[in-house]
Amino acid sequence: xxxxxxxxxxxxGLAESPAVWIIPWPCIHEFLAVVxxxxxxxxxTAMKAAISQVEAWIESPSLTLACETTAHWKSLKQMLTAxxxxxxxxxxxxxxxxxxxxxxxxxxxVDRDFSRFRGLRTxxxxxx
Numbered sequence: 001x002x003x004x005x006x007x008x009x010x011x012x013g014l015a016e017s018p019a020v021w022i023i024p025w026p027c028i029h030e031f032l033a034v035v036x037x038x039x040x041x042x043x044x045t046a047m048k049a050a051i052s053q054v055e056a057w058i059e060s061p062s063l064t065l066a067c068e069t070t071a072h073w074k075s076l077k078q079m080l081t082a083x084x085x086x087x088x089x090x091x092x093x094x095x096x097x098x099x100x101x102x103x104x105x106x107x108x109x110v111d112r113d114f115s116r117f118r119g120l121r122t123x124x125x126x127x128x
Contacts, residue, residue: 010125015060024066024098
């Protein structure tokens with residue numbers, strides 16, 4: 001993929017930095033679903049290799065894996081209603097709510113749809 005080197009550099013920089021970085025669990029699930037999907041890639045990544053990659057990220061001492069807390073519903077409901085979310089965009093609202101709950105100051109994503117969520121700054125990691 002043409003953006004692989006930039007993406008790898010960004011993630012490696014986060015993983016090797018002493019600064020705290022966060023991956024919401026839904027993003028881990030999505031990573032596994034995408035990279036192993038033969039409908040997306042002619043030669044998809046083997047699940048064993050994808051799992052190894054996730055385990056490598058988890059070994060980063062500065063990584064926090066963000067999951068839902070008891071405050072999640074309140075935050076998610078606010079994201080859904082304020083941004084007028086319906087359908088599949090609910091998944092994005094879930095990630096935005098998790099980020100805000102866990103104090104994420106900036107979400108790295110190439111998906112411009114995240115800009116609809118107030119209070120969550122976004123940046124394209126491939127252009128940083």
